[in-house]
Amino acid sequence: MALVTLKKLALTFIALYLARRVYWEATTGSRRRALKKRHGCLPNKELPTKNRFLVFGIDFIRRNIRAYKDHKLLEAWGACLTDNNAHTISMHVLGQSIFLTDDPENVKTILATDFEKWSIGRERIKHISAYLGKGIFTTEGAAWKHSREMLRPCFERSQVADISIMDNHTNRFMNLIPKDGTTIDLQPLFHQLTLDIATDFLFGKSTNALDHSKGDIEVEEFIKAFEYCQNPFLGEDEARFGWFSEVLRQWFSNRKFKIATKTIADFTDKIIDEEIASKVSKDRAQPDRYVFLNELLSQTSDRIHVRSELLNILLAGRDTTAALLSNVVWELSRQPSITTRLRQEVAEHIGDEVPTYQQLKDMRYLKAIINESQRLYPIVPSNSREAIEDTILPRGGGPDESSPLFIPKRAYVAYHSYSMHRRPDIFGSDADIFNPTRWLDEEREDGALRPGWAYLPFNGGPRICIGQQFALTEAMFVVVRLLQTFPVMESRDDEVWREKMSLTCTGLGGCKVGLKSVN
Numbered sequence: 001m002a003l004v005t006l007k008k009l010a011l012t013f014i015a016l017y018l019a020r021r022v023y024w025e026a027t028t029g030s031r032r033r034a035l036k037k038r039h040g041c042l043p044n045k046e047l048p049t050k051n052r053f054l055v056f057g058i059d060f061i062r063r064n065i066r067a068y069k070d071h072k073l074l075e076a077w078g079a080c081l082t083d084n085n086a087h088t089i090s091m092h093v094l095g096q097s098i099f100l101t102d103d104p105e106n107v108k109t110i111l112a113t114d115f116e117k118w119s120i121g122r123e124r125i126k127h128i129s130a131y132l133g134k135g136i137f138t139t140e141g142a143a144w145k146h147s148r149e150m151l152r153p154c155f156e157r158s159q160v161a162d163i164s165i166m167d168n169h170t171n172r173f174m175n176l177i178p179k180d181g182t183t184i185d186l187q188p189l190f191h192q193l194t195l196d197i198a199t200d201f202l203f204g205k206s207t208n209a210l211d212h213s214k215g216d217i218e219v220e221e222f223i224k225a226f227e228y229c230q231n232p233f234l235g236e237d238e239a240r241f242g243w244f245s246e247v248l249r250q251w252f253s254n255r256k257f258k259i260a261t262k263t264i265a266d267f268t269d270k271i272i273d274e275e276i277a278s279k280v281s282k283d284r285a286q287p288d289r290y291v292f293l294n295e296l297l298s299q300t301s302d303r304i305h306v307r308s309e310l311l312n313i314l315l316a317g318r319d320t321t322a323a324l325l326s327n328v329v330w331e332l333s334r335q336p337s338i339t340t341r342l343r344q345e346v347a348e349h350i351g352d353e354v355p356t357y358q359q360l361k362d363m364r365y366l367k368a369i370i371n372e373s374q375r376l377y378p379i380v381p382s383n384s385r386e387a388i389e390d391t392i393l394p395r396g397g398g399p400d401e402s403s404p405l406f407i408p409k410r411a412y413v414a415y416h417s418y419s420m421h422r423r424p425d426i427f428g429s430d431a432d433i434f435n436p437t438r439w440l441d442e443e444r445e446d447g448a449l450r451p452g453w454a455y456l457p458f459n460g461g462p463r464i465c466i467g468q469q470f471a472l473t474e475a476m477f478v479v480v481r482l483l484q485t486f487p488v489m490e491s492r493d494d495e496v497w498r499e500k501m502s503l504t505c506t507g508l509g510g511c512k513v514g515l516k517s518v519n
Contacts, residue, residue: 032390032406041406042397044099047080047091057093071498071508074381078102078419088396088405097411099393102420103401104453106393110385110413111453111461118385120463121412128503131229131261132315133308136466144463147309150299151466153290154202160470161357162289166477169196172210173478174485179517183492186329187510190322190478191223197474198317203271203310204291222267225260230502268307272297313467315503320379321471323506325478327377328369331434332479333491333513338436339483342366346483360476368439370475374457375427376434377497381418381505383459387411417456426454488516 035041049059067076080089080100088101101107110118119140129138136147153159173193178184192209200206209219275293292313296306332339345365349355360366387407397403407413424431427449428438441448458465465471482489493512500508 035390036406039392039404042403044396044405045084045086045089047089057091060091060093073501074418074499077382077416081419087401097408099411099413100416101413102416103395105395107415108453109394114391115461117389117391119388121384121386131264132311133304135309135312137312148466150295151292151313154292155467155470159289160473163357163477165200166197166474167354169193170478170481176210177515181514181516183512183514185510185512187326190325194322195318198314202292202313202317204293221263225263228260229257265307268310272306316467319504321474323379323504324373324475326506326511328373328479330507330511331373333489339489343483346480352484355477355480357473360473366476368436370472371439372434372436375421375455378417378421379504382414382416384412384414420454426451486515486517490514
């Protein structure tokens with residue numbers, strides 16, 4: 001009797017499965033076949049895997065964990081493409097369809113042409129919102145547009161061109177650097193400097209992270225919590241596993257994560273409380289410029305909303321510029337010929353004076369150095385989008401990848417800027433070498449370099465970084481002031497560059513240099 005019942009259950013299960021499959025083929029399957037035929041889609045290359053019949057991709061996960069521990073995850077992702085002679089490749093990991101591409105045409109389609117068909121990803125939103133809340137980096141649609149419009153006045157030319165805030169904090173930064181050539185790692189100081197500038201610029205009051213004796217906020221606790229929340233698993237890279245991060249989270253306690261998020265919230269709430277109190281008492285003069293925090297408080301009394309918006313923009317204002325500065329100075333300390341030429345440009349355009357916004361814009365070689373650093377060491381080296389409907393990428397299908405490629409709803413496409421920025425067919429045979437002159441048209445033998453969508457230092461399309469001019473001005477200003485203050489810059493680190501991954505990426509070894517001023 002039991003055997004008969006078991007057989008009936010099995011037959012019922014099979015019948016239900018077949019019925020569901022027939023229904024799927026008649027509806028979704030039929031629609032997808034028609035879409036593929038209409039656009040001329042062809043199958044793409046797939047990443048070879050040892051257990052593909054299980055569609056678990058366990059070997060892929062293991063390789064990524066190993067590469068992460070060796071700080072070579074970016075190379076490993078790039079190898080998925082180069083080792084298979086592909087610019088777009090797909091894989092299946094725990095049942096999820098994932099596509100990896102370094103094709104500029106595909107990137108353009110995702111970020112711009114078909115922008116409305118793509119989401120930043122449900123799991124990414126869920127993870128980052130857990131400690132940042134809902135803001136410009138964790139929302140879409142009307143909420144995202146509103147956040148962007150509120151931020152836009154912060155980065156108008158008149159605001160960015162006022163370098164007084166940068167000058168004030170950069171002077172404090174310079175005073176912390178030994179002037180006798182003693183080895184110092186500038187990377188932590190760059191993070192403190194950019195935090196001070198960002199909070200002063202956006203909140204109207206600096207955290208004074210460079211000088212805790214003058215600050216009234218527990219900055220160190222905040223910084224540690226902020227960095228931990230970006231990296232609660234695998235040291236620093238949980239968020240980059242996207243949807244897989246939620247699986248990992250079920251295996252490990254998130255008690256420490258909750259404590260860190262409370263520290264972040266308390267830190268930010270204190271800034272908000274002090275701003276509200278200062279408006280009531282009028283003890284502190286209000287800045288004569290657009291301040292993001294003031295605008296938020298004028299629009300809403302929702303403390304959580306205000307905090308979330310502040311934390312979202314603070315992530316970009318602090319981490320990205322600090323990483324850029326660290327990478328630029330790391331290279332300059334190892335490239336005496338490049339540094340000498342840059343010093344000459346500083347002398348010709350600025351001399352010993354504090355640089356103005358316009359002078360910085362006119363420094364073509366410095367801009368080329370910044371471009372080259374962002375090309376070789378992109379601050380966001382890989383990013384992804386989730387398809388919110390069945391859609392098409394223009395390239396990646398067929399043996400030569402020239403045919404359109406079908407992307408099913410809920411599949412992820414990761415665009416790997418790290419690999420795209422190093423493509424020899426776009427940037428030249430020396431694409432792996434730090435060479436700023438590739439950005440100077442008059443010094444190129446093969447004509448002007450116009451990489452278009454192959455170069456994404458600030459993303460692209462509607463979600464392009466709204467603060468890119470401020471970030472560039474800040475980085476250029478600090479570099480110029482460093483060269484003006486210290487005639488001697490020496491590298492104190494002979495290791496190769498390796499990545500330190502979080503939501504952004506910087507050098508694992510920091511920025512160890514020796515700087516000497518004029519006696």
